[in-house]
Amino acid sequence: MTNKNKLAHSFKSAWQVMDKKETQKAMNFCEDYKTFLNNKTERTCAADIVKRAQKRGFVSIESVINTGKPLKEGQKIFALNREKSVILFVIGEKKLEQGMHIVGSHIDAPRLDLKPFPLYEDSEMAFLKTHYYGGIKKYQWTTIPLEMHGVVFTEDDKKVDINIGASDDDPIFTISDLLPHLGKDLNQKKLGEAITGEALNVIIGSIPLKDEDKDAIKLNMLNILHQKYDIKEIDFTTSEIEIVPAGKARDLGLDRSMVHSYGQDDRVCSYAGLQAIFDIDSPKKTAVGMFMDKEEVGSQGNTGSQSAYFEHCLAELIALQGNISILSVRRALAKTQVLSADVGAAYDPNYASAYEKQNSAHLGKGILLAKYTGARGKGGCNDANAEFVSEVTRIFNNAQVTWQIGELGKVDQGGGGTIAYILANAGADVIDCGTPVISMHAPYEVTSKADVYMSYKAYNAFLDR
Numbered sequence: 001m002t003n004k005n006k007l008a009h010s011f012k013s014a015w016q017v018m019d020k021k022e023t024q025k026a027m028n029f030c031e032d033y034k035t036f037l038n039n040k041t042e043r044t045c046a047a048d049i050v051k052r053a054q055k056r057g058f059v060s061i062e063s064v065i066n067t068g069k070p071l072k073e074g075q076k077i078f079a080l081n082r083e084k085s086v087i088l089f090v091i092g093e094k095k096l097e098q099g100m101h102i103v104g105s106h107i108d109a110p111r112l113d114l115k116p117f118p119l120y121e122d123s124e125m126a127f128l129k130t131h132y133y134g135g136i137k138k139y140q141w142t143t144i145p146l147e148m149h150g151v152v153f154t155e156d157d158k159k160v161d162i163n164i165g166a167s168d169d170d171p172i173f174t175i176s177d178l179l180p181h182l183g184k185d186l187n188q189k190k191l192g193e194a195i196t197g198e199a200l201n202v203i204i205g206s207i208p209l210k211d212e213d214k215d216a217i218k219l220n221m222l223n224i225l226h227q228k229y230d231i232k233e234i235d236f237t238t239s240e241i242e243i244v245p246a247g248k249a250r251d252l253g254l255d256r257s258m259v260h261s262y263g264q265d266d267r268v269c270s271y272a273g274l275q276a277i278f279d280i281d282s283p284k285k286t287a288v289g290m291f292m293d294k295e296e297v298g299s300q301g302n303t304g305s306q307s308a309y310f311e312h313c314l315a316e317l318i319a320l321q322g323n324i325s326i327l328s329v330r331r332a333l334a335k336t337q338v339l340s341a342d343v344g345a346a347y348d349p350n351y352a353s354a355y356e357k358q359n360s361a362h363l364g365k366g367i368l369l370a371k372y373t374g375a376r377g378k379g380g381c382n383d384a385n386a387e388f389v390s391e392v393t394r395i396f397n398n399a400q401v402t403w404q405i406g407e408l409g410k411v412d413q414g415g416g417g418t419i420a421y422i423l424a425n426a427g428a429d430v431i432d433c434g435t436p437v438i439s440m441h442a443p444y445e446v447t448s449k450a451d452v453y454m455s456y457k458a459y460n461a462f463l464d465r
Contacts, residue, residue: 011362011365011366011402011403011404011405012365012402013364013365013402013450014026014364014365014366014402014448014450014451014453014454015257015364015450017402018402018450023450025453026449026450026452026453026454027256027449029275029449029452029453029456030259030449030452030453033249033259033268033271033452034248034249034250034251034259034261035249036048036267036271036274037248037249037259037261037262037263037264037267037271038166038248038249039107039263039267040147040149040166040242040244040262040263041111041149041150041242041244042084042085042107042108042109042293042303043083043084043150043151043240044149045107045267045270045291046080046083046084046085046086046107046291046293047083049078049086049088049107049270049274049291050078050080050086052274052278053076053078053086053088053278054078056076056278057076058076058077058078058088059076059077059078060077060078060079060080061077061078061079061089061313061316061317064077064317064320065316065320068320069320070320070321070322071091071317071320071321072091073091073092073093073282074090074091074281074282075089075090075091076088076089076090076091077089077091077317079309079313081293081302081303081307081309082302082303084108084293084303085107085290085291085292085293085303085304085309086107086290086291087288087289087290087291087309087310087313088274088277088288088289088291089286089287089288089313089317090277090280090281090282090283090286090287090288090463091286091317092282092283092284092285092286092287093282093283093284093285094284094285094286095318095321096286096314096317096318096321096328096332097318097321097323097328097331097332097335098285098332098335099285099332099334099335099336099337100285100286100287100288100332100336100337101283101285101286101287101288101336101337101338101462101463101465102287102288102289102290102336102337102338102339102423102428103269103273103276103277103288103289103290103338103339103341103459103462103463104288104289104290104292104305104338104339104340104341104419104423105266105269105270105273105289105290105291105292105341105342105434106266106270106291106292106293106294106295106296106299106305106342106419107266107267107270107291107292107293108133108134108292108293108294108295108296109134109244109262109263109265109266109267109296110132110133110134110135110136110265110296110441111132111133111134111242111243111244112130112131112132112133112141112146112200112202112242112243112244113130113131113132113133113240113241113242113243114128114129114130114131114150114236114239114241114242114243115129115130115131116236116237117129117233117236117237118130118236118241119204119218119221119222119233119236120218121215121216121217121218124206124217125203125205125206125217126203126204126205126206126217126218126220126221127201127202127203127204128173128201128202128204128243129198129201130200130201130202130243131197132197132200133242133296133297134296134297134441135296135441136441137191137192137441137442138192138195138196138197138199138200139191139194139195140442140443141175141195141200141443142174142175142176142177142195143174143175143176143177144174144175144245144246144443145165145172145173145174145245145246145247146165146172146173146174146175146202146243146244146245146246147163147164147165147166147170147172147173147243147244147245147246148162148163148164148165148173148241148242148243149162149163149164149165149166149241149242149244150162150239150240150241150242151239151240151241152229152231152235152236152238152239152241153235153238153239154230154231154232154235154238155232155234155235158230160229160230160231160235162229162239162241165246166246172246173202173203173204173243174202174203175199175200175201175202175203176203202243204221205217205220205221205224207220208220209223244262244263245262245443245444247262247444248261249261252446256449257364257448257449257450258363258446258447258448258449259446259447259448259449259452260444260445260446261444261445262443262444262445263445264343264435264437264445264446264447265342265343265437265440265441265445266295266341266342266343266434268343268434268435268437268447268452268455269341269342269343269434269435269455270291270341271452272341272435272452272455272456272458272459273289273291273341273455273459274289274291275456275460276289276456276459276460276462276463276464277289277459277460277463279460279464280460280463280464283463283464283465284465285465287463287464288463289463290305290310292304292305292419295342295418295419299419299422305419305422305423306422311329311333311426314329314332314333315329318332330426330427333423333426333427333428334426334427334428336423336427336428336429337388337391337428337429337430337462338420338423338424338428338429338430338431339392339430339431339432339433339458339459339462340382340418340419340420340423340430340431340432340433340434341433341434341455341459342418342419342420342432342434343434343435343436343437343440343447344361344368344370344406344408344432344434344435344436344437345360345361345408345409345436345437345440346360346361346362346363346368346436346437346438346446346448347360347361347362347363348438348439354409354410354413355409355410355413356407356409356410356411359406359407360406360407360409361404361406361436362404362436363436363438363446363447363448363451364448364450364451365402365404365436365451366401366402366403366404366450366451366454367396367401367402367403367404367433367434367435367451367454367455367457367458368403368404368405368406368432368433368434368435368436368451369389369392369393369403369404369405369406369431369432369433370405370406370407370408370431370432370433370434371383371384371389371405371407371431371432372384372407372432373407373408373416373417373418373420373432374416374417375416375417376411376412377411380417380421381417381420381421382418382420382421382424382430382431382432384429384430384431384432385429388429388430388431389431392431392433392462395461395462395465396458396461398461399457399458399460399461400457401454401457401458401461402450402454403454403458404436418432418434420432433458434455435447435451435452435455436448436451
């Protein structure tokens with residue numbers, strides 16, 4: 001063996017490491033994953049997670065609290081927060097005060113939200129005004145097919161679910177772009193300034209309501225919505241309606257090795273974490289899967305990771321183990337270990353100048369560990385300590401998980417963050433650990449099926465110990 005083979009290291013492709021049987025497992029694993037990606041909003045994701053959990057014996061935290069009975073090893077509990085975030089617990093052999101193993105992901109994704117009064121008519125067309133949510137490149141949202149999803153609460157407090165564009169028989173929507181023949185002035189603008197936020201207006205119709213002179217097309221759109229959903233214009237003010245890219249998740253590549261879909265940041269890690277905790281029955285420490293909202297806008301609000309909801313749930317469960325001291329909650333968090341399950345940037349040779357190749361993740365080389373995120377000097381990041389990084393990599397190696405380590409692009413290029421710092425601030429050991437993605441935050445993103453499967457294996461090995 002040469003000195004190079006003894007001393008040097010390079011990360012291998014998971015496709016080369018997996019045998020034929022495991023390769024097929026990875027391909028099969030992503031079939032249901034693609035179905036999961038049909039959940040286009042955080043509300044539908046949360047509802048699907050709860051439905052899947054209940055089928056596997058999870059019961060609501062409210063029902064557990066109401067019994068007042070002590071927790072049992074292997075007991076499975078879900079906590080649904082305002083229909084937008086979910087936390088799953090599999091109670092361990094050790095008491096919660098001795099810490100937990102957590103895989104924390106998020107189920108919201110960049111999108112366009114309707115404004116409170118969105119509908120208007122201009123030049124023989126009807127439009128919806130939007131306010132973008134999360135970090136998007138606005139020019140990417142023009143001309144693509146769009147769907148509409150959300151909820152409306154009517155004046156008589158009736159909840160109405162909106163879903164237009166998902167079915168093959170449904171119409172879709174779009175945002176116009178300027179033809180190149182007239183684009184002289186537009187072409188002089190910087191890419192990030194060519195399309196403004198106020199220009200992201202969605203085309204929804206063009207037929208006027210007969211016998212109406214003013215705003216006849218707008219009135220026709222309201223009439224269609226009233227007939228289909230029994231809603232009026234005022235009901236937009238008490239709604240949450242999202243505009244998202246249309247279409248289902250698809251296989252990408254002649255070899256079908258990749259997944260192409262909207263919302264893989266961060267529903268890929270959410271799905272992998274969900275399947276990982278479903279495959280756990282009696283862990284030594286309580287296993288927790290977090291599927292949170294609002295990460296794309298800073299994790300704030302009562303459904304985001306910065307809320308006290310998780311600590312409230314933890315306090316309730318600790319009380320059922322015979323301790324109602326706030327100190328027990330703090331001890332539990334201080335002895336907890338966390339994988340912040342959020343996607344990372346995969347190296348894209350089409351934009352090589354933004355990356356430092358040697359320290360970038362690559363599609364197909366397994367789950368990505370990121371010791372730190374942040375921006376320009378690690379600002380705003382959690383920086384995992386070497387002891388915890390070593391422990392996590394040993395867990396992965398023992399479970400035959402293909403993994404790699406990297407960072408988000410060149411040092412001064414930009415940066416980003418995850419929910420890692422939030423639980424780290426509470427005293428937990430945390431490291432970012434997620435699936436590499438190409439075209440992150442674009443309307444359609446790309447993942448490797450091998451990496452999706454390795455994410456599941458990694459999360460399962462971390463939780464089930």
